[in-house]
Amino acid sequence: MADHRFDPNFTDNVINAMGPKTNPRFRKVMASLIRHVHDFARENELTVDEWMAGVKLLNWAGQMSDDKRNEGQLVCDVIGLESLVDEITFKLAEEAADAPTATAILGPFFRADTPYRNNGDNIVKDVPDGEMVFMHGRVIDFQTKKPLAGATVEVWQASTNGLYEQQDPNQEDFNLRGKFKTDADGRYYFYCLRPTPYPVPNDGPAGKLLELMDRHPYRPAHIHIIATQEGYKPLTTQIFDRQDKYLTNDSVFAVKDSLIVDFVPRKDDPQAGLELEYDVKLVADQA
Amino acid sequence: MADHRFDPNFTDNVINAMGPKTNPRFRKVMASLIRHVHDFARENELTVDEWMAGVKLLNWAGQMSDDKRNEGQLVCDVIGLESLVDEITFKLAEEAADAPTATAILGPFFRADTPYRNNGDNIVKDVPDGEMVFMHGRVIDFQTKKPLAGATVEVWQASTNGLYEQQDPNQEDFNLRGKFKTDADGRYYFYCLRPTPYPVPNDGPAGKLLELMDRHPYRPAHIHIIATQEGYKPLTTQIFDRQDKYLTNDSVFAVKDSLIVDFVPRKDDPQAGLELEYDVKLVADQA
Numbered sequence: 001m002a003d004h005r006f007d008p009n010f011t012d013n014v015i016n017a018m019g020p021k022t023n024p025r026f027r028k029v030m031a032s033l034i035r036h037v038h039d040f041a042r043e044n045e046l047t048v049d050e051w052m053a054g055v056k057l058l059n060w061a062g063q064m065s066d067d068k069r070n071e072g073q074l075v076c077d078v079i080g081l082e083s084l085v086d087e088i089t090f091k092l093a094e095e096a097a098d099a100p101t102a103t104a105i106l107g108p109f110f111r112a113d114t115p116y117r118n119n120g121d122n123i124v125k126d127v128p129d130g131e132m133v134f135m136h137g138r139v140i141d142f143q144t145k146k147p148l149a150g151a152t153v154e155v156w157q158a159s160t161n162g163l164y165e166q167q168d169p170n171q172e173d174f175n176l177r178g179k180f181k182t183d184a185d186g187r188y189y190f191y192c193l194r195p196t197p198y199p200v201p202n203d204g205p206a207g208k209l210l211e212l213m214d215r216h217p218y219r220p221a222h223i224h225i226i227a228t229q230e231g232y233k234p235l236t237t238q239i240f241d242r243q244d245k246y247l248t249n250d251s252v253f254a255v256k257d258s259l260i261v262d263f264v265p266r267k268d269d270p271q272a273g274l275e276l277e278y279d280v281k282l283v284a285d286q287a
Numbered sequence: 288m289a290d291h292r293f294d295p296n297f298t299d300n301v302i303n304a305m306g307p308k309t310n311p312r313f314r315k316v317m318a319s320l321i322r323h324v325h326d327f328a329r330e331n332e333l334t335v336d337e338w339m340a341g342v343k344l345l346n347w348a349g350q351m352s353d354d355k356r357n358e359g360q361l362v363c364d365v366i367g368l369e370s371l372v373d374e375i376t377f378k379l380a381e382e383a384a385d386a387p388t389a390t391a392i393l394g395p396f397f398r399a400d401t402p403y404r405n406n407g408d409n410i411v412k413d414v415p416d417g418e419m420v421f422m423h424g425r426v427i428d429f430q431t432k433k434p435l436a437g438a439t440v441e442v443w444q445a446s447t448n449g450l451y452e453q454q455d456p457n458q459e460d461f462n463l464r465g466k467f468k469t470d471a472d473g474r475y476y477f478y479c480l481r482p483t484p485y486p487v488p489n490d491g492p493a494g495k496l497l498e499l500m501d502r503h504p505y506r507p508a509h510i511h512i513i514a515t516q517e518g519y520k521p522l523t524t525q526i527f528d529r530q531d532k533y534l535t536n537d538s539v540f541a542v543k544d545s546l547i548v549d550f551v552p553r554k555d556d557p558q559a560g561l562e563l564e565y566d567v568k569l570v571a572d573q574a
Contacts, residue, residue, distance in 0.1 A: 019501025062349015
């Protein structure tokens with residue numbers, strides 16, 4: 001029995017309109033989506049005005065999106081959906097070690113065409129107010145602990161003004177990003193910035209939602225990492241500075257305890273006053 | 288207790304991130320939306336791939352939308368959401384007769400700048416294969432049954448090719464639409480087409496969803512009506528041809544029994560072989 005005073009058959013009618021050729025997984029997901037959306041509308045007695053405000057917001061998100069910006073994704077992020085599907089996908093991959101590789105979350109500022117650099121290079125161009133960091137570590141096999149030579153570690157980070165290079169006409173192309181190959185000992189190393197907190201872009205619908213929810217737009221300081229090696233599942237992650245004040249209230253809810261790292265003082269290096277050691281552990285495809 | 292194996296505090300954390308300055312109604316609606324979206328993701332163990340497919344579809348809807356097309360609205364329509372909020376809004380207005388005027392659903396093809404025409408005019412320009420209809424009726428006070436002089440009746444309809452004039456470069460501006468003022472007896476009358484069924488635009492995400500759900504895109508034949516009169520609540524509706532084969536499976540779920548009408552033969556009128564009488568009943572603002 002429906003616990004509301006609206007047409008009790010309406011939702012089933014919409015779901016049952018799906019035809020026999022619907023893909024079974026798609027049918028399950030759409031039926032659930034339709035039921036939740038309808039329940040949401042009935043529980044809140046959503047008015048036409050309110051619904052149209054939502055439609056406008058979503059259309060606005062699409063209109064702002066292009067190959068450099070994904071505002072629909074950001075709208076999902078500020079209500080925690082990307083972090084939740086990340087948790088779900090990670091859990092499924094963990095439970096089925098021989099399942100196909102879980103898809104990685106790239107975030108809106110990943111660039112597929114980032115160039116390789118040499119170990120020891122500095123990815124920072126022209127950021128005078130940044131704190132320099134020597135970041136280094138090894139890529140190792142999660143089970144055997146053996147170092148993996150020739151693995152790729154790709155990193156990207158925002159500048160101190162809160163902008164990734166593709167958002168900022170004053171940064172040179174590919175600033176603050178690079179791919180590195182591990183050496184014979186599985187080591188990678190390069191110079192980067194100590195990351196700084198920044199607001200997610202709040203000139204669009206995601207920003208409007210944050211404002212309406214009386215929330216700040218800040219993300220805690222972080223560095224994005226993707227590590228890949230043939231025969232291993234790709235790993236996509238972000239590491240967070242333990243001293244950041246937004247660690248407990250990330251605007252997109254992405255922080256996990258295991259991803260918090262410590263930047264420590266580095267001595268006798270004219271290029272960097274801080275150091276970060278971070279080992280990346282990869283799981284073999286057939287583990 | 289959560290009946291899933293994911294972080295049991297995650298959803299509450301996202302909801303509780305809302306600050307104290309959030310509008311109470313907005314807080315209620317967003318909390319409910321966040322809870323339903325998260326439950327939807329967990330119940331289906333939504334993967335990152337599936338979520339990103341949804342984000343792409345919604346961004347695509349925004350990118351197709353402009354002042355002549357609202358694809359976000361159409362995506363909602365094919366999952367029944369517009370019809371549901373229409374039912375909710377209508378029910379609320381019915382229950383609270385002295386509440387502010389309920390917002391009307393305009394549909395994606397309404398034009399705010401439609402010109403007035405004279406009673407007796409023909410709104411059909413250059414549609415050789417259409418069946419002509421003499422449509423007439425009165426606008427009356429729902430309670431007193433008295434005719435209302437000087438009320439506005441606005442109508443719009445698609446052509447026999449399934450397109451509204453703003454979708455079709457071959458139709459002249461404002462074809463198949465017009466506003467009429469009722470005369471001293473509350474009467475309006477004009478010539479229009481017997482409406483024909485047509486598919487909702489299916490070259491975008493709404494069409495893609497229909498295809499994936501193995502559903503047809505057709506709407507049963509209908510005429511859109513908005514009636515307004517000072518001191519009365521505006522009425523927005525659609526009337527449907529009883530003989531239409533899509534009456535029981537409208538792709539946007541908008542048909543209600545009370546909106547089904549009969550086109551009957553008309554004699555001795557060289558301008559029309561069919562006739563439709565339709566009285567519009569308006570509720571006074573202070574009823």
